[in-house]
Amino acid sequence: MKILHIAAHLGGGVGKAHAALCAADGADVQRHYLLLEEPRDRRYATAVEQAGGTITVAPGPQVARDLIAQADVLQIEWWNHPRLYECLCRWDLPEARTVIWAHISGLHAPCIPAGLLTAPHRFLFTSACSMEAAAVQALAPEDRAGLGVVNSGFGFAAPAPTTPQRAGNIGYLGTVDFSKLSPDFLEVVDRAEPDTPVSIWGEVEAGSPVLRRASTMRKPEAVRFAGHTDDPEEVLRQTGIFLYLLQPKHFGTAENALIEAMSLGCAPLVFANPAERAIVEHGRTGFIEADAPAAAERLKWMLRNPDMVARIGEAAARFTAKTRTAAKSAGEFAAIYRDVVSVEKRKIDYSAILGATPAEWFLSTQESTGSQKEPKGSARKGTLAHFTHCFPDDPSLKALSPRLPDLFSTD
Known part of the structure; x- marks a missing residue:
């Protein structure tokens, strides 16, 4: 089956997911990626090519039309990138058997336009949390038949030993910006007063709101801004408590950092946001708390109970090994492709759904x-x-x- 993907690029979580999928694919799936802009970072594009995928970068409309005509299935990697809108609405794409894989939740802005949910042959989310979106809930039951979920966040293969000593190490890895991180993150640390500083891994701009807020903490030394790491696996192997407190309207779905931390035996502490609730089971694979005071009390409890934290981390690793693997998602996609190739191609008027300007x-x-x-x-x-x-x-x-x-x- 020849699958043509249209994506703005293969960076970040999208690129990581597709590099893993290509490596896990069976021989019956051939993937070709049409990227709408030059990659800033070619790590995942290179990994895709090494796994047998083909990449075409920044083509013109005619090249795109020709590639779509040759493909068995067209898969659109959806998020609200301007170049993707331009391609869909202005390039007069031909009829196709279309699958859309959404890499944003659609629960809050950026929203997924309602008409897009029923336009393709299959519309897939990366997290079950997206089924709670207002646009999905408004669909008639028969219109939900084409919706589905294929996970895009995958863990590491081998968990780290979950020792009581490791259980006392608290860390966060991800976007260090209040567009993703909860403004209450530092309040939780302030209230919990850990003996060991919380390591915050990720790039942070000088003078950012996060740094300014940290400077007003009662104990600023309770956090350590560690910067970017080229080896997140090694960082997470040294972490026992994964303090992943995000703001309630973040647009994440599969949450790669959370899945990777859990796969290595970290015990997560999260807020009760939809994406996190779809991953963490309270009291079994981590802890979900409603607000900063509750999260601070839970963090104190976790620091007092390293043996329990280690057991939670072990359960988290078992959960991700069973449910969050590239092989599982690749198999689900292969089944979807086999189903879709049996139907007729059709043309979609994207400008009627998304707009003309x-x-x-x-x-x-x-x-x-x-x-x-x-x-x-x-x-x-x-x-x-x-x-x-x-x-x-x-x-x-x-x-x-x-x-x-x-x-x-x-x-």
């Missing part, structure tokens, strides 16, 4: 309540700045900018 594409990602606060900062991850960076002279975006105070809260 970059401004309409951007607005399709936002919550309809008008309460979404447009994040400031660099042009990345589907922000308005990202759309403007990709389409600097677009009149629809220029016309949209003066309307932003009416569309979004800015406090």
Whole structure:
């Protein structure tokens, strides 16, 4: 089966997932990746090629149309990247047997446009938490038949020994920014007062809100900003308690860092967000708490009970080894492809679903309540700045900018 993937790029969690899938595929699946922009980091693209995948970078519309016509299945790697909107809405793509794999939850902005859920032959999420999205709940039961979940977060193969000594080491690894990290993270540490500093792994910009908040802690020395690591596995093998406290409207789904930590025997402590609740079972593979005071009390308890933390970590490793593997997801995809190749190809009018202009594409990602606060900062991850960076002279975006105070809260 010839599978053509259209993706903005193969960086981050998406690239990591596909590198693992290609390595786990059976001989009946051949993957070709059409990337809409040059990779900034070729690690995962190289791994895909080494595993037998083919990559075409930044093609023109005609090349894309030709590749789609030759494919048995077209798989769109969905998130709110401006280049993906441009490809789908402006390139006049031919009929295809289409599978969409969503790499955002759709629970909050960036949203998944409702019409996109029923347009392809199959629409797949990376986490069961996405089934709670309002757009999904609004579908008629017969329209949900094409929805499914294929996990994209995979653990490491061999867990680390879960010793009581290791159980006292607290760590976080991931995005060190309040777009992902909970603003209450540092309050939890302040309340728990651990004897050993909490190691925070990940790049953090000088003068960032996280660093400013850390400077106001009662005991700033209770956290250690360790920076980026090229070897997250080694870091997690030394960690006993994985303090993964995220803000409630983060757009993550499969949560690679959480899965990788659990696979190595870390005991996670998380907030009761949908994506985390779909992974952690309270009291068996980790702990889920509702707020900062409860999380601080739980962290104190974990530090007092290293033997229990070690047992929780062992259960977490067994859980991920059974449910979060590339082989399992590759097998699920192969079954979906075998089902889809038996149906007729069809053409999808993406502009009718997503809009015809970059401004309409951007607005399709936002919550309809008008309460979404447009994040400031660099042009990345589907922000308005990202759309403007990709389409600097677009009149629809220029016309949209003066309307932003009416569309979004800015406090």
